[in-house]
Amino acid sequence: xxxxxxxxxxxxxxxxxxxxxxxxxxxxxxxxxxxxxxxxxxxxxxxxxxxxxxxxxxxxxxxxxxxxxxxxxxxxxxxxxxxxxxxxxxxxxxxxxxxxxxxxxxxxxxxx
Amino acid sequence: xxxxxxxxxxxxxxxxxxxxxxxxxxxxxxxxxxxxxxxxxxxxxxxxxxxxxxxxxxxxxxxxxxxxxxxxxxxxxxxxxxxxxxxxxxxxxxxxxxxxxxxxxxxxxxxxxx
Numbered sequence: 001x002x003x004x005x006x007x008x009x010x011x012x013x014x015x016x017x018x019x020x021x022x023x024x025x026x027x028x029x030x031x032x033x034x035x036x037x038x039x040x041x042x043x044x045x046x047x048x049x050x051x052x053x054x055x056x057x058x059x060x061x062x063x064x065x066x067x068x069x070x071x072x073x074x075x076x077x078x079x080x081x082x083x084x085x086x087x088x089x090x091x092x093x094x095x096x097x098x099x100x101x102x103x104x105x106x107x108x109x110x111x112x
Numbered sequence: 113x114x115x116x117x118x119x120x121x122x123x124x125x126x127x128x129x130x131x132x133x134x135x136x137x138x139x140x141x142x143x144x145x146x147x148x149x150x151x152x153x154x155x156x157x158x159x160x161x162x163x164x165x166x167x168x169x170x171x172x173x174x175x176x177x178x179x180x181x182x183x184x185x186x187x188x189x190x191x192x193x194x195x196x197x198x199x200x201x202x203x204x205x206x207x208x209x210x211x212x213x214x215x216x217x218x219x220x221x222x223x224x225x226x
Contacts, residue, residue, distance in 0.1 A: 004154070032211055043116065043202055043217030044155065089154050097209045099145065099168055102154030 003027045004092050006103035015112045019077040023090030023103055026071065030092040034100065035064060035075050038087045047088075048075070080110045114139065116205050116218035124224045125193050133188040133221045137205030143167075144186040145215065146178060149200040161186055162209055190223075198225045 005024045013019045023033075031052040036044035050057040050064045050073065057064050063076045077084055090103040117136045125131050137144050143162045147155035157170035161180035175191040184205070190197055200222050206215040 006154075036217075041219060043204070043219050045217070046214050049212075091154075093211045097168065098211070099157035099160065099170060100155075100211070100215075102147075102156070104152065104154045 001026075002103075003030075004090055004101050004103040006088075006090055006106050008106050009104070010107040010109070012109045012111060013080045015082055015110055016079045019075075019080045019084065019108055019110065021075040021077075021088050021090075021106050021108065023073045023075075024071055025073075025092050027092070027094070027101075028071070029094045030101075031095050032093045033064070033066060033073050034091045034093075035062075036089040036091060036102075037084075038089065038105070044089055077108075080108075082110050082112050084108060085110045116203060116216050118201075118203055118218040118221050120221060121219070122222045122224075124226065126226050127193055127195060129193050129225075130189065130191045131193060131223060133190075133201050133203075133223070135186045135188070135203035135205075135218055137184045137186065137203075138216050141205035141207050141216070142184050143206050143209060144180055144184065145204045145206075146186070146188045147202040147204065148172075149202060149220070150196075151199070155202055158188070167209065193225045195225050198223060 034049040035047040038044040087105045091100040145160040146158040149155045160168040164180045180186045200220040202220045204215045204217045206213045
């Protein structure tokens with residue numbers, strides 16, 4: 001039973017255009033959401049997060065949007081750069097000291 | 113300041129054997145979490161250690177066990193290895209227990225069970 005779903009295994013985008021990565025969740029108790037980026041042979045690195053009290057959080061080229069009623073979040077990267085090519089994981093947690101639950105990831109390829 | 117390191121990088125074992133994976137947490141971090149990432153899957157939480165005590169466990173059998181040492185480094189032990197244990201094992205460290213404190217991952221140990 002997957003609580004965090006990333007339904008697109010891969011995404012290909014032209015350099016300079018917008019990349020939109022999507023994530024759906026089923027557990028309404030989740031209140032904190034994170035995106036991680038993973039390059040080959042490296043561990044995941046934190047990218048951006050959002051609390052359930054917000055619907056948008058922006059950090060430079062990266063923006064995360066949260067739609068609680070739809071149990072959906074998305075990561076927007078504008079403009080996309082070749083160095084953004086990586087696997088992106090969506091993760092969520094419940095209140096308190098609870099572990100992160102990860103999606104399966106989306107492989108983003110930014111083509112020059 | 114060094115980041116999270118893991119050893120070994122790669123490991124090949126046979127079914128039924130036992131394995132120990134090691135993780136050195138980032139300086140100042142007293143919480144270490146271990147994850148299993150099977151091929152094509154996201155990281156799955158195994159357990160977490162905080163100040164040398166297990167502080168949370170995922171849906172993994174007891175043959176997965178761990179330790180955290182006074183310097184906050186950690187070990188993951190897996191007994192009676194099964195083919196399905198083949199995966200990338202990631203450890204992550206952070207300061208304290210709050211999920212809002214950024215978690216830093218190591219590069220992982222790739223375990224292959226034949």
